[in-house]
Amino acid sequence: xxxxxxxxxxxxxxxxxxxxxxxxxxxxxxxxxxxxxxxxxxxxxxxxxxxxxxxxxxxxxxxxxxxxxxxxxxxxxxxxxxxxxxxxxxxxxxxxxxxxxxxxxxxxxxxxxxxxxxxxxxxxxxx
Numbered sequence: 001x002x003x004x005x006x007x008x009x010x011x012x013x014x015x016x017x018x019x020x021x022x023x024x025x026x027x028x029x030x031x032x033x034x035x036x037x038x039x040x041x042x043x044x045x046x047x048x049x050x051x052x053x054x055x056x057x058x059x060x061x062x063x064x065x066x067x068x069x070x071x072x073x074x075x076x077x078x079x080x081x082x083x084x085x086x087x088x089x090x091x092x093x094x095x096x097x098x099x100x101x102x103x104x105x106x107x108x109x110x111x112x113x114x115x116x117x118x119x120x121x122x123x124x125x126x127x
Contacts, residue, residue: 009118022110022124029103036096043089050082 056062061072111124
């Protein structure tokens with residue numbers, strides 16, 4: 001009896017728009033999560049770099065990568081650049097986190113509505 005009920009649910013144009021919206025949001029969240037992961041890795045690299053710079057000799061210049069080239073910087077300037085880069089990444093990570101949260105909240109609302117109508121006839125979970 002339950003199978004017959006699941007088959008009998010008609011998909012309206014509004015339902016299809018909600019399903020499409022959920023799919024778009026899901027794709028967007030996946031992209032943002034990938035970017036979030038990359039930024040977190042970059043932050044770890046910068047943390048390691050900051051530790052290495054602290055161990056460096058103050059009199060010797062530090063080779064700092066800018067684009068495809070390396071420039072020599074005094075220790076203090078290199079430390080300042082690394083700290084600014086870490087702050088920039090922290091801000092970016094915060095923005096990504098809030099975007100992901102907002103999208104997931106919208107997706108949860110769509111899930112609730114779609115599962116309420118279609119029950120087990122629709123699968124909105126990641127595989």
